[in-house]
Amino acid sequence: MNLSGVEWEGVARRAAGILFLVLGLLLAAGLCTASTPGENPVPNIFEPHSTPADSIFRLSGFVLAITGMIFLVVFILLVYVVVKFRARTTDSPHEPAQVYGSTQIELAWTVIPILIVVVLFLATTRVIHAIQDAPKPANAVEVIAIGHQFWWEFRYPALGIVTANELHIPVSDPANPTPTYLKLLSADTDHSFWVPQLAGKTDLIPNRVNTMWMDPHRTGIFLGQCAQYCGTQHAKMLLQVIVDSREDFQAWANAQKQLPKQDESASAGRNVFETTACVNCHAVDGTMATGRFGPDLTHLMSRSTIASGAAENTPEKLRLWIQNPDAIKPGSLMPAMKLSDTELDALVRYLETLR
């Protein structure tokens, strides 16, 4: 009969081994989805490219190490208890010794957790202070980010630029940092700005001004999306941060400051744009279109996506978006414009001139 006990212990040990293996694999898989340098990375909080994200990454490593150790100790104790004290048929029929408690032991497992908590608390406090109370350098780039249902508006007050959904910022050289400071506002409901590799998330809340900063250490496109439920199309409120070299950023900013060139061949489309409801919500600099409810279209063609990342910025998708927005983003606030095919063609041709 003792045999069965031994066998069971073996099974339990194997089961524990498998569990460890699975947990380890899960963790490893999670951490190793890291992309190779040069490529545009997929989001991963453990692959930071900016100081706030990096401080969080370091803190998280520390926290993971401590919690991992606690896990191991308690897990092993639990497995030991379950295996060792299992009732066996060979046991005597009597009840085990009735133990009611032990002040020393209970004191130990009160005091040790308190010490661990103190250490974790102090480490956390340092990082909170370092990120939240960092002084703003004079040469910081300032951007106002405004959350809308369901897209992002970005304004550069010092440069006089207004754009949407794709945030361009300069790379920050650690020797001479040019961090970007975001002032976060909301036009309607709560949203949250989250680009995992650059910084933790901060909410955009109506009637409230929040701030956050990031100083990307490398160029590239960093993906994120709205992280606070904001309504029907919360899922397709995608976000790109395009980190340019300083020269590229300067060139981009200069191009954004120009008015788009008037193209006479697109005047029919411009006419459609300016005589329909488009202008109620959209703005194109230098024209009578000054709506602010939807994204600024002055340099629409400088963006790679439309509908806040829901579709590629191609003529076909643009046409579909104007004709039937629900096909791309059901529940978005862009109305179906109900234009004739000729009007649609002309309008798309006009939009394509907004470079």
Added chain:
Amino acid sequence: MSSDAIAIRAAEVGGRPWVEALHDWITTVDHKRLGILYILFALLFLVIGGLEAIVIRIQLMRPHNDFVSPQVFNRMFTMHGTTMIFFVIMPFMFGFANYLVPLMIGARDMAFPRLNAFSFWLTAFGGFLLYFSFLGGSGLYGAGSAPDVGWWAYAPLTSRAFSPGHSADYWTIAVLVSGFGSIGTATNIIATILSMRCPGMTLGRMPLMGWMTLVMSGLVLISISPLSAAQIMLLVDRYLGGHFFDTQAGGSATLWMHFFWIFGHPEVYILVIPAFAFASEIIPVFSRKPIFGYPVMVAATVCIGFISMSVWAHHMFTIGMDSAANTFFVLTTMAIAVPTGIKIFNWLGTMWGGKLQFKTPMLFCVAFLFQFLIAGLTGVMLGTAPFNWQLSGSYFVIAHFHYVIVGAILFCMFGAIYYWYPKITGRMLNETLGKLHFWLFVIGFHLTFDAMHIPGVLGMPRRIYTFEPGRGWDSWNFIISIGAFIQGVATLLFLANLVVSYFKGPRAGNDPWDAWTLEWSVSSPPPAYNFAAIPTVESRRPLWDRKHPEDPDSRYE
């Protein structure tokens, strides 16, 4: 007393028309019947909330899936959350408290039997009202639809501008009404525990279930009140031109967050403390030892109760509070890990040196210990504010709190049913089906919720009806969905076991587990009024004393 008359009549049921039996159940003020009603109500909504989870998981099986529209998906997660919190776990816990507390403390009923019935029907009405929204949600607009504002219903999504129609009102009023029911039952439980214990049952001899239910009820009184106030303010906003939360008229979105989470965090403990109570009753019996460190367990529970009221803003680390406020809430959040850790060690100490019998209730409680350990540690990670700035609002948080709510609370709920079903029905549940349910559920649970941490780390936010391919989320979501289906199958097995065993299970007898608390001293199911003669107790384990007169507990306490 009229309550006596009805209960006596109920006890004589048998061979009478079903209408009369139904009438008895609907008009009952008997604590055991109300307990059963609460539990059946919770199980019904568990199935509904589970189906909603399955819809969510089918939709998220692959990127850009179109199984349901975004509107339907948003209703599903709103209803899933609201249902599981307010109409599954809370009624379930109240049901067991109702059924067991009078039996455990040697009382014949609750202190206020009619308030008890009133509270149950308020909760039930709240639940049915919430689901009526599928028909009446948009009122005269036509088809009707359920609320889609998320189970926290953050302002200003609930304002008239963003939630026209009545779907948000159904949410508000259903939660408000069931909240009044919760307050009634909590008051009743507190009164019962404080004033109806049998001779000899001092507070220090009360079963831990009594203590934990007492603390839970206190938390209900303190935390449901601000929630109810906020719901009323929201109704004022929506119908009487108030501007508490209406940001377009200068109201405050963060005010709602504070109101909601000052309810919402104690709520977590309202749900989990009864789960602790089940574990604290089941683990000793199947370890054949008394609970290790009873006074410390009580102190830790009371301590958790108090600290839980000071941690609410850790749900709001991303709203832009200043560094001092963030630091404060990090400290309180981490402090709560200490009494919680003490509990885990005390359960471990209870098992240490025992003779562990792995019957189904014990299996669920042991799995609870493993899973609650992990839930607690991911909780510590989330409690470090900067780490939280990355993890909050992501699938990591979903994984964390489902580890608490499923891995800890639901596992203990299953354990409680396997443990007390014989007492409630007089029949044993099928042990083989029970073990199959357990192992299937463990596999499904770990597939779903272990995997769920990873997409969170990879930047996948919660509450999205679809996701972009190529971000490393695809296969994780597939695994998560498969696990959910396995949990669904396991739950069906469980329900089948409940039904079949009710008719075919072997007779349980008074005390099938050789346990030590007073409920096992009476017949199964217990007679009307529980005790023919009110018992007198001399220790925390009155039945141990009776079974071991040569070595009673009273000698050591």
